[in-house]
Amino acid sequence: MKVEIYDPPMCCPTGLCGPAIDPDLIKMNDAILALKKQGVQVDRYNLRSDYATIKDNAQVMALVHKSGIKSLPITILNGTVFKSGQYPSYEELCGALGIEPLRTNKPITLQVG
Amino acid sequence: MSEYLFFSGKGGVGKTTMAATTAVHNADSGKKTLIISTDPASNLGDIFEKPIGHGIVDVAPNLYAMEIDPDAATEDYKEKVIGPMRGILPEDVMKVMEEQFRSACTVEIAAFDRFTDFLTNDEFDVIVFDTAPTGHTIRLLELPIDWSKHIEESSRGSGQTCLGPVSSIQGAKEKYDNAISAMRDAAKTRFYMVMKPEKTSLAEAVRAHDELSKLGILNYEIIINGIIPEDAVNGKYKKIIEAQKLHIQSIGKAFPYPSRKVYLQSGEIKGIENIRAFSKIVYDGGGQLRTVFRQENPFEKFATNTALRDILTRKLNHRVVIVTGKGGVGKTVAACALASRLAKEGNKTLLVTTDPAAHIGYVLDEKISDTITPMKGISGLYAARIDQKKSVETYKAKILADSKKAGYSGDMILALKEELESPCTEEMAVFEEFSRLIGSGNFEYIVFDTAPTGHTLRLLELPYDYAKQVEMMVNVKGDADFTSDAKKKLEELVANLKNKDYCSFLLVFYPEYTPIFEAKRSLDDLKLAGIEVQAVIANNILDQNPKSEFFTSRYNMQQHYLKVADEQFKLPMFRIKLFDEEINGLDKLQWVEEELFGRK
Numbered sequence: 001m002k003v004e005i006y007d008p009p010m011c012c013p014t015g016l017c018g019p020a021i022d023p024d025l026i027k028m029n030d031a032i033l034a035l036k037k038q039g040v041q042v043d044r045y046n047l048r049s050d051y052a053t054i055k056d057n058a059q060v061m062a063l064v065h066k067s068g069i070k071s072l073p074i075t076i077l078n079g080t081v082f083k084s085g086q087y088p089s090y091e092e093l094c095g096a097l098g099i100e101p102l103r104t105n106k107p108i109t110l111q112v113g
Numbered sequence: 114m115s116e117y118l119f120f121s122g123k124g125g126v127g128k129t130t131m132a133a134t135t136a137v138h139n140a141d142s143g144k145k146t147l148i149i150s151t152d153p154a155s156n157l158g159d160i161f162e163k164p165i166g167h168g169i170v171d172v173a174p175n176l177y178a179m180e181i182d183p184d185a186a187t188e189d190y191k192e193k194v195i196g197p198m199r200g201i202l203p204e205d206v207m208k209v210m211e212e213q214f215r216s217a218c219t220v221e222i223a224a225f226d227r228f229t230d231f232l233t234n235d236e237f238d239v240i241v242f243d244t245a246p247t248g249h250t251i252r253l254l255e256l257p258i259d260w261s262k263h264i265e266e267s268s269r270g271s272g273q274t275c276l277g278p279v280s281s282i283q284g285a286k287e288k289y290d291n292a293i294s295a296m297r298d299a300a301k302t303r304f305y306m307v308m309k310p311e312k313t314s315l316a317e318a319v320r321a322h323d324e325l326s327k328l329g330i331l332n333y334e335i336i337i338n339g340i341i342p343e344d345a346v347n348g349k350y351k352k353i354i355e356a357q358k359l360h361i362q363s364i365g366k367a368f369p370y371p372s373r374k375v376y377l378q379s380g381e382i383k384g385i386e387n388i389r390a391f392s393k394i395v396y397d398g399g400g401q402l403r404t405v406f407r408q409e410n411p412f413e414k415f416a417t418n419t420a421l422r423d424i425l426t427r428k429l430n431h432r433v434v435i436v437t438g439k440g441g442v443g444k445t446v447a448a449c450a451l452a453s454r455l456a457k458e459g460n461k462t463l464l465v466t467t468d469p470a471a472h473i474g475y476v477l478d479e480k481i482s483d484t485i486t487p488m489k490g491i492s493g494l495y496a497a498r499i500d501q502k503k504s505v506e507t508y509k510a511k512i513l514a515d516s517k518k519a520g521y522s523g524d525m526i527l528a529l530k531e532e533l534e535s536p537c538t539e540e541m542a543v544f545e546e547f548s549r550l551i552g553s554g555n556f557e558y559i560v561f562d563t564a565p566t567g568h569t570l571r572l573l574e575l576p577y578d579y580a581k582q583v584e585m586m587v588n589v590k591g592d593a594d595f596t597s598d599a600k601k602k603l604e605e606l607v608a609n610l611k612n613k614d615y616c617s618f619l620l621v622f623y624p625e626y627t628p629i630f631e632a633k634r635s636l637d638d639l640k641l642a643g644i645e646v647q648a649v650i651a652n653n654i655l656d657q658n659p660k661s662e663f664f665t666s667r668y669n670m671q672q673h674y675l676k677v678a679d680e681q682f683k684l685p686m687f688r689i690k691l692f693d694e695e696i697n698g699l700d701k702l703q704w705v706e707e708e709l710f711g712r713k
Contacts, residue, residue: 047206055201064202064206069205
């Protein structure tokens with residue numbers, strides 16, 4: 001099982017370094033941490049620093065060319081585009097991957113949401 | 114193998130002149146020499162009387178020069194990263210990408226990246242670094258160590274690092290490691306500690322030397338610059354000679370290294386021929402340069418004490434007074450005198466410094482800490498220092514506490530902690546503190562003794578870029594809520610700084626060629642940022658001293674440059690004369706107050 005996330009250009013790989021942090025980015029980060037605990041491979045690409053990898057991904061480039069910046073972020077599940085323009089939630093990802101969401105040992109932001 | 118020579122010292126000690134002189138000396142001994150300035154407000158071009166800028170130009174046989182311009186370095190660096198994407202990615206994606214390169218951290222990283230390029234370069238026999246003022250230099254030097262540690266740690270850990278832009282440069286770690294080992298190699302690198310025979314100058318050098326030694330730098334040489342020749346003094350300024358003798362002794366005791374005494378010249382050192390002659394005096398021994406300024410009509414257009422009063426009149430709840438200028442021109446003393454007089458007149462006044470060495474403590478003869486403290490000698494006067502390291506800690510603690518309150522997971526907080534270890538955090542933290550103090554409404558006057566010009570400008574530029582960044586994030590997310598507070602705060606601060614009824618900018622300089630043109634540049638930069646400087650203060654003004662040929666020449670030079678300054682600035686000009694004692698303690702500070710405001 002493999003999840004790839006193509007972020008919009010951000011100053012750092014998680015986008016979590018500014019003074020006012022976007023809650024969506026925090027939720028995404030926590031979702032990734034939970035999925036990794038469950039043995040899912042998650043790779044994250046930032047347009048600014050990982051361009052070399054991104055430009056070779058035809059699916060991503062097609063979406064970016066079609067809708068521009070609005071197409072980002074793009075989530076790809078096992079090679080298929082799952083969501084574009086918005087981050088998926090942890091539950092959505094679990095559902096699509098066919099795994100049970102964690103009940104215990106789950107990051108707090110995911111418990112609230 | 115290249116030799117690397119660094120020039121370190123407080124602003125205004127003549128670092129650039131000494132660096133240029135040493136570069137000419139090396140070039141004339143047949144070594145292929147490059148001189149590089151990493152100072153954001155570089156004046157190499159003024160000294161060599163030739164535009165230099167962000168590319169290597171040749172200035173004399175065997176001698177090349179370059180100024181690392183942080184903005185141009187950012188451009189180069191941006192091209193390196195996004196150049197390959199141009200024409201491939203859609204327009205709006207490119208726009209967001211370009212915007213991101215305008216952040217302060219990127220500028221710092223880019224300038225630094227360029228700097229390390231030269232530390233691993235073997236094309237020249239000698240590379241002379243006319244480094245930026247000490248605090249900045251140390252930060253630049255600390256960065257490679259922090260960064261390579263940072264890269265190492267994050268590759269072991271989560272793989273997260275705020276070095277986004279750096280991580281895209283292949284082999285960065287190796288380059289930085291090589292840069293550090295080159296700096297530590299005593300056979301390759303020498304640090305010249307340049308200082309004047311003055312207490313603050315020595316204190317600054319000791320501090321810089323301690324930090325550099327901790328970074329593993331071993332090879333030093335001392336240059337005591339601007340010594341007033343004893344035979345030049347005729348009655349006047351005798352106390353200066355006695356004081357400088359004592360300071361030269363203390364310097365000798367403080368630094369067990371080879372040292373060189375360099376005397377103040379009766380004229381200015383400018384142009385390649387002049388520097389060459391000076392290099393012979395410095396390195397081969399010799400007397401004085403024969404540049405003598407002839408008498409002109411004295412400058413008579415100083416503004417009155419009342420004019421200064423008018424500029425400082427408080428029209429709103431409080432007034433912010435920002436004293437700016439190159440390091441070493443006497444900003445600190447001017448800021449202290451302004452704050453002290455305002456407080457004595459019954460205004461609750463806060464004096465703030467961003468200077469890591471907190472010279473205001475020496476001038477006021479009191480202890481300055483990073484919390485607002487009432488000064489014992491003057492009721493109504495309070496002082497505080499923005500401690501970069503400490504404000505970073507406070508800033509980190511605040512963000513971490515906020516995240517804990519918001520209920521973020523332990524893993525998340527760990528990740529956040531790691532992100533906050535990045536060098537960019539420092540800029541943000543200092544800015545937070547700056548805006549917090551400026552917004553504090555409890556004082557009638559807030560006087561800032563700011564750090565050197567380049568740094569001040571970066572501090573001031575930050576809110577703009579920052580607001581833009583915040584705005585951009587909003588656009589990307591299409592969600593206006595979560596950043597609106599931060600944005601509003603920044604917009605308010607920027608508007609306040611531009612409002613003459615709220616904020617006065619005063620610029621301190623001394624009447625010599627380079628300081629005037631540096632001041633003019635920073636004035637223009639501020640204007641571009643929408644800020645009008647309201648007045649200038651000419652410092653270290655000599656009285657006429659007809660008995661001494663040396664001082665007569667220096668006096669004539671000052672009178673000439675006061676007129677030049679007047680033409681350049683076209684602003685009310687106030688003066689502070691040269692005192693023959695260092696301003697230390699409230700009694701002596703009173704002299705400066707009287708210069709600016711008249712007797713009480």
